[in-house]
Amino acid sequence: xxxxxxxxxxxxxxxxxxxxxxxxxxxxxxxxxxxxxxxxxxxxxxxxxxxxxxxxxxxxxxxxxxxxxxxxxxxxxxxxxxxxxxxxxxxxxxxxxxxxxxxxxxxxxxxxxxxxxxxxxxxxxxxxxxxxxxxxxxxxxxxxxxxxxxxxxxxxxxxxxxxxxxxxxxxxxxxxxxxxxxxxxxxxxxxxxxxxxxxxxxxxxxxxx
Numbered sequence: 149x150x151x152x153x154x155x156x157x158x159x160x161x162x163x164x165x166x167x168x169x170x171x172x173x174x175x176x177x178x179x180x181x182x183x184x185x186x187x188x189x190x191x192x193x194x195x196x197x198x199x200x201x202x203x204x205x206x207x208x209x210x211x212x213x214x215x216x217x218x219x220x221x222x223x224x225x226x227x228x229x230x231x232x233x234x235x236x237x238x239x240x241x242x243x244x245x246x247x248x249x250x251x252x253x254x255x256x257x258x259x260x261x262x263x264x265x266x267x268x269x270x271x272x273x274x275x276x277x278x279x280x281x282x283x284x285x286x287x288x289x290x291x292x293x294x295x296x297x298x299x300x301x302x303x304x305x306x307x308x309x310x311x312x313x314x315x316x317x318x319x320x321x322x323x324x325x326x327x328x329x330x331x332x333x334x335x336x337x338x339x340x341x342x343x344x345x346x347x348x349x350x351x352x353x354x355x356x357x
Contacts, residue, residue, distance in 0.1 A: 150294045150308045150357070151301060162356045163308050164331040165282045167236040173197050175229040181222045186238045188216040191327050193248060193286060195230030199223070208232070211248045233284060233327045244279045244330025244339055251290065251317045251324040261316070262344045266291075266298060268318040275341035276314050276350040279333045283307040283317070288324035292317050295357055310356025311335075 152159045154168045170193070173179050190199070192208045199206045199214055200223040208214050210230075216222060224232070235246075254271045261273030270290070283292065289302035293316040294309045301307060309315040311334055317324070333339075335351070344350060 150297075150310075151292075151299045151305055152308065153304050153306065160308055160310075160356070162280075162310065163237070163282075164239040164280055165235060165237040165306070165308070165329060167234075168284055168306065169234050170286060171224065171232050171234055173224045173226040173230050173232070175226060177225070179224040181224065181234070183216065183219050183221055184236045185218065187218075187236070189235045189246060189329070190214045190216070190222075191233045191235070191246060191248065193231050193233050193325070193327065195226060195228055197224050197226045197230040197232060200225070213246045233286065235327075235329055237331070240332035242333045242337060244277060244281070244333055246329050247327070249326055249328055251288070251320050251326070253320055253323065257318070259316075259318070261341065262314060264293070264316060264318065266293060266318055270318060270320050272317045273341055273343070274314055274316040275343055276312055276352070277309075277330060277342060278335050278338045279311050279330045280356065281309050281315070282329045282331070284327045284329070286325055286327065288320060288322040290317065290320035290322075290324050295352075310353050312350045312352035313356070314350060314352075
């Protein structure tokens, strides 16, 4: 089951992402977050926050990413207020990218990736990776495709796609904002979106479905 929520028993056993949550940092207040591990990464999805780790300040601007040292608690603060997505799990040393992506309705939707026969009202490319990838939706709703199966998804859902499997986000009901997290690179360890027509045939890991 590639669509799950944090703490859901349907979380795939192979998932390198074990837990996620959104933390809202209110203006002028401090928020202490104990380390959960085994590894932790934060993505700032709104505003700007300061993360104090072992007494050192790390300023994380909107869409910025911060890795947390093992066993280190974090104290967040923000002058204007901000929000971060917390990612916890067990991934390798070499990973793909992490960040935020939008998907919105388009009168002339395009797919520059591999061919797909489902309906589309948003421009997105059908692609695969040399790693697992996780999309965590924090606003909007739509239809995501993973391994050729269409899923209705919305806020709080995580779409987990195993390495070598195609995925796509072809249709939105309300404009979507989501965090993407590409975990441990394997095989050729190529970065970014990969397409059969450009990078060669995908080799999906059939144990990661």
